Amino acid sequence: MKYCLLLLPLALAACTPTPPSHPNAPGSTATSSPTDSSAATPDATLLSQYQWQLNQATGSDGKRINALFFDENTSPQVEFGQARLSVSKGCNRMNGGFQIKNGRLEVSPLAQTMMACSNQALMAMDVAIGERLRAHPKLSLQTTGEAPLLRLVTDNGDTLQFIGKPTAETRYGGEGTTVFMEVAAQTKPCSHPLIPNMECLQVRERNYDANGLSVGTPGEWQPLYQSIEGYTHQAGVRNVLRLKRYAIKNPPADAPNTAYVLNMVIESEIVKP
Known part of the structure; x- marks a missing residue:
């Protein structure tokens, strides 16, 4: 059974640009007078x-x-x-x-x-x-x-x-890039140097034109060795997600240098075993 949660052209619309830094925003280097407690x-x-x-x-x-x-x-x-x-x-x-x-x-x-x-x-x-x-x-x-x-x-x-x-823009210090990712219905075992017996999401990027029509041929499924912020996978459900991808500055060793944050689930399908 397949559910389209929103018209895809709307899902393709660009996200709101990140506003300029505010002196009280986390990570801001601007100085300000002490905050009034009222x-x-x-x-x-x-x-x-x-x-x-x-x-x-x-x-x-x-x-x-x-x-x-x-x-x-x-x-x-x-x-x-x-x-x-x-x-x-x-x-x-x-x-x-x-x-x-x-x-x-x-x-x-x-x-x-x-x-x-x-x-x-x-x-x-x-x-x-x-x-x-x-x-x-x-x-x-x-x-x-x-x-x-x-x-x-x-x-x-x-x-x-x-x-x-x-917000993610505030935490990662930038607007990020909008990408579309398809997540397979089932996870699979994958090899991770720090996490034994890890189960990875199986993903592939998707591309759409300005009218919301799928273009190109999706590639092979690949394991994703990290989580997607805001997304909880349900076994047996295939999803197409609109994500924001952010670069992580100076990531720890063996940690990813990018972060994925869920913006919207644009398509869901229950896949029978």
């Missing part, structure tokens, strides 16, 4: 250098908004690009335009992929976060502590707190 309205440049994972959400009654948490490890993640934001970790990936105006987050209507998840709670989580993002919440950022905290407060008293994790 929360302040953030600018889009700083927001874009983090992935924002929801870790707390309460209503006006002070009770946890359970609809925003599928389980203890799954909650919405928001990423800000150049005038656009995206929401992931739920049933569907959502995206739309945004601006920060008068201390509020103003989000345009959100488009989304059309996956039909069997778990209704996961679909309800998409609805719950979408409603609150479209409510023009007040936003503030606190940069003291180990990780920055983003807070959104709606007029009806809902308070959402997100914890920031540096």
